[in-house]
Amino acid sequence: MTVELNALVIAAASIAFFHTILGPDHYLPFVMMSWARKWSTAKTTFITVLCGLGHIGSSVVLGLIGVAMGLAVGRLETVESFRGNLAAWLLIAFGLAYLAWGLRRAYRTRPHAHSHSHTGTTSHAHSHTHNLEHAHIHDREGSTSIAPWTLFVIFVFGPCEPLIPLVMYPAARASLFGLVVVTSVFGTVTILTMVALVLLPRAGVNLIPFSRMQRFAHVIAGATICLCGLAIQFLGL
Numbered sequence: 001m002t003v004e005l006n007a008l009v010i011a012a013a014s015i016a017f018f019h020t021i022l023g024p025d026h027y028l029p030f031v032m033m034s035w036a037r038k039w040s041t042a043k044t045t046f047i048t049v050l051c052g053l054g055h056i057g058s059s060v061v062l063g064l065i066g067v068a069m070g071l072a073v074g075r076l077e078t079v080e081s082f083r084g085n086l087a088a089w090l091l092i093a094f095g096l097a098y099l100a101w102g103l104r105r106a107y108r109t110r111p112h113a114h115s116h117s118h119t120g121t122t123s124h125a126h127s128h129t130h131n132l133e134h135a136h137i138h139d140r141e142g143s144t145s146i147a148p149w150t151l152f153v154i155f156v157f158g159p160c161e162p163l164i165p166l167v168m169y170p171a172a173r174a175s176l177f178g179l180v181v182v183t184s185v186f187g188t189v190t191i192l193t194m195v196a197l198v199l200l201p202r203a204g205v206n207l208i209p210f211s212r213m214q215r216f217a218h219v220i221a222g223a224t225i226c227l228c229g230l231a232i233q234f235l236g237l
Contacts, residue, residue: 005171005178012167012182016189019162020197024237025091026052026190027197028228029151032221034198035205036102037145047148048198051155052191058083059160060183063168067179073165080159087158088233094150095226102218160190 020026030051034044059080066076163186171182213220231237 002174004174005181008167008171008174008178008182009185012171012186013189015162015166016186017193019160020190020193022237023232024228025158025232026055026194027201029091029225030194030198031201031205032224033147033151034202036217036221037147041199041202044198044202045195047151048195049191050148051152052194053187054152054156055158056160056163056187056190058156058158059163060168060187062159063164063183066164067168067172073169076164080161080164083157083159084161085233087154088229090154090157091229092226092233093229094154095222095224095229097222098147099219099222099226102216102220102222105218106215160186 027048030044030048033039033047039047062076062079065071066073163183167182167186168179171179
């Protein structure tokens, strides 16, 4: 590789790493959903990688269209800005909806006692919940959930802001080979960083005794995702 291409590869890897770390939407939703829904490490990794591929792939396609058609960077940045606003609002809406669902679930799983009298004067009370008696199939942890696919759709809409103007366009000026290499490096570093930032906090959260808060796990997850979307939309994170 040429000196110029080497510099672009290093720049792409650095930009991808810091862009992922500074964007809480790249990892917080997965950490909280994994904790709340008790996903395995394999499932958490698969969903994170899938959403990362959707996140990067949509911007790559848009960038390739721009390069092929000779579009100015400004035009693509306008499209990416619109996609960013849309993705942020979708994340906020998803967080609110999941929070509301979590509140409903927490209410239904609250423990309460029933007193029973038997023959003679013997009586006793036992505590239980009605969740298992009345839960619909989509409420059960083991059932197929639309939550991962909702996250995937949100990430497809979400732009990878620095990819096109800072990585793809400069590489395209060098060569098609350079464009492929630099884009691949950016995507690989982004996904690996996402997985690391999801699995490490997830391991830490799982070690903390949150048994008393487990009934509100979905509420906490929904609130965190909503706040994450609000931070992106109004704080520019």
